[in-house]
Amino acid sequence: MQLIKLSATDSTNAYLKDLMFNNNFGDFTVVMAHTQLKGRGQMGTNWLSEPGKNLTFSVLVKSQDIKVSNQFLLNIYVSLAIYETLSQLHVPDLKIKWPNDIMSGHNKICGILIENILSGQHIQASIIGIGLNVNQLTFNNLPNVSSLKLLLGSSFNLEELLHNIVANLKSLIGKSREEEYKRLFEQYEARLFRKDKPSTFTDHNNEMFMGFIKGVSSGGQLKILMEDNIQKEFNLKEVRLLY
Numbered sequence: 138m139q140l141i142k143l144s145a146t147d148s149t150n151a152y153l154k155d156l157m158f159n160n161n162f163g164d165f166t167v168v169m170a171h172t173q174l175k176g177r178g179q180m181g182t183n184w185l186s187e188p189g190k191n192l193t194f195s196v197l198v199k200s201q202d203i204k205v206s207n208q209f210l211l212n213i214y215v216s217l218a219i220y221e222t223l224s225q226l227h228v229p230d231l232k233i234k235w236p237n238d239i240m241s242g243h244n245k246i247c248g249i250l251i252e253n254i255l256s257g258q259h260i261q262a263s264i265i266g267i268g269l270n271v272n273q274l275t276f277n278n279l280p281n282v283s284s285l286k287l288l289l290g291s292s293f294n295l296e297e298l299l300h301n302i303v304a305n306l307k308s309l310i311g312k313s314r315e316e317e318y319k320r321l322f323e324q325y326e327a328r329l330f331r332k333d334k335p336s337t338f339t340d341h342n343n344e345m346f347m348g349f350i351k352g353v354s355s356g357g358q359l360k361i362l363m364e365d366n367i368q369k370e371f372n373l374k375e376v377r378l379l380y
């Protein structure tokens with residue numbers, strides 16, 4: 138694994154994306170930043186992280202031969218790799234909030250932003266951005282956010298954690314074949330936040346509705362059992378889980 142350590146950059150995802158075309162970066166090249174000036178979150182949001190306290194890094198993955206139609210698998214690999222790393226540290230009540238937030242109880246501790254470079258029907262490369270709250274103790278009144286230090290009471294070595302996550306990711310991607318996909322989906326679904334619990338959502342018109350999370354489709358849509366007992370599938374922009 139090649140590790141590029143930056144003291145400051147706008148976003149490690151943007152850094153990798155800009156440089157990968159002109160540099161022959163190998164598979165699993167990692168860029169980590171002490172400070173991100175314009176950290177990016179999902180759906181155009183910002184990712185804020187206190188300089189030097191947390192992990193903000195991106196991994197370039199080129200080896201996997203994934204069809205665009207199966208791209209949700211990447212979310213599964215990454216979520217499971219982080220879940221595995223954190224469960225070894227005994228982080229309490231770990232769950233994966235669809236599509237790929239890592240939660241401890243009701244608090245988010247890690248966010249993931251995956252950007253794919255496509256070539257026809259295949260994914261040519263993926264930039265997997267990970268923001269894991271590690272040693273930060275205050276979050277400016279952001280609700281439902283936590284860190285490993287807040288949860289476990291001790292500080293963690295950032296690079297050691299990074300190596301564990303990347304090793305788990307490598308091993309999951311390395312041994313995964315099409316026949317394994319079903320098992321990975323099952324593992325992911327078993328760890329889903331609020332699975333089978335009565336939950337409140339809003340739809341794309343901001344209207345509230347009740348339902349039960351049942352799992353994800355092969356395309357990565359969230360399957361919700363609605364009050365009328367009909368199961369529907371939702372894309373990321375179509376639904377928001379409130380509680």
Ligand code: BTN
Nearest residue numbers: 148177178179194248249266268
């Ligand atoms: C989210 O939950 O909204 C996703 C957050 C992803 C943040 C990470 S930090 C490292 C990488 N670089 C970025 O600009 N974003 C990702």
